[in-house]
Amino acid sequence: MSRTYELAGVAVPRIGLGTNRLTDDAEGVAFIRAAVEAGVRHIDSAHLYTGGASERAIGEALGGSRDDLVIATKGGYRPGEGRAEVLDAQIAQSLEALRTDVIDLYYLHRVDPETLLEESLGAIKAHVDRGTIRAVGISDVTVDQIERARQVVPIAAVQNEYNADRRDYDAVVDHCETADIAFVAYYPLHGGGSNADKLRTLLERSPNLLPIPGTLSIEHLRENLAVLDGQR
Numbered sequence: 001m002s003r004t005y006e007l008a009g010v011a012v013p014r015i016g017l018g019t020n021r022l023t024d025d026a027e028g029v030a031f032i033r034a035a036v037e038a039g040v041r042h043i044d045s046a047h048l049y050t051g052g053a054s055e056r057a058i059g060e061a062l063g064g065s066r067d068d069l070v071i072a073t074k075g076g077y078r079p080g081e082g083r084a085e086v087l088d089a090q091i092a093q094s095l096e097a098l099r100t101d102v103i104d105l106y107y108l109h110r111v112d113p114e115t116l117l118e119e120s121l122g123a124i125k126a127h128v129d130r131g132t133i134r135a136v137g138i139s140d141v142t143v144d145q146i147e148r149a150r151q152v153v154p155i156a157a158v159q160n161e162y163n164a165d166r167r168d169y170d171a172v173v174d175h176c177e178t179a180d181i182a183f184v185a186y187y188p189l190h191g192g193g194s195n196a197d198k199l200r201t202l203l204e205r206s207p208n209l210l211p212i213p214g215t216l217s218i219e220h221l222r223e224n225l226a227v228l229d230g231q232r
Helices: 028-038 047-063 084-098 117-130 143-148 170-178 194-203 219-231
Strands: 004-009 010-013 043-044 071-073 103-108 131-139 157-161 181-185 209-211
Touching: 010 103, 028 043, 028 047, 028 194, 043 194, 047 071, 047 084, 071 084, 071 131, 084 103, 084 117, 103 117, 117 131, 117 143, 117 194, 131 143, 143 170, 194 209, 194 219
Parallel strands: 043 071, 071 103, 103 131, 131 157, 157 181, 181 209
Antiparallel strands: 004 010
């Protein structure tokens, strides 16, 4: 089982960190610093997580010194937010909150029912062209949508829910492996069994599969990372 995966140009441990409950208080900032010290190199956030506090905590904790990390964030979650002007504003806010000039990996959070996928991704590609986004991802998508997206901009990652209870994206996992795209699994710990066994099963499912379990406990985070070293 491979331990690392090259994501957005950085070799990261295949188990990352989801931050949909992270807050920008002293405890949240300290947690992110401790997570990186523990070995996390792939941190996933979004413009809407905790009203922007997740991004702000990451920005305060890490500043601009993170060449060996991949900080991913997302925009365009709600209907109507896939329009170029909305995405432009959300990307600007994310850059400011993360205290960076370049977002390592930026996802279109959802395909907007009111905007063509190609238009939304065209707006994101404009930021790639000007150097404010390094790599692009899409979330909650089908194989057909992945292929449409790839006609607009290279796709580095697909982020869909995938766990013991939710396996309806098997075709997407297989397609990502064939196309050399990271499949980033959110909510990876849902379902029965121990967390270690659930993570190990996902890691063995495909070398391109990267779980991002969310936690605010440094002990739980260390237990998750230990799965990569074959520890229980």
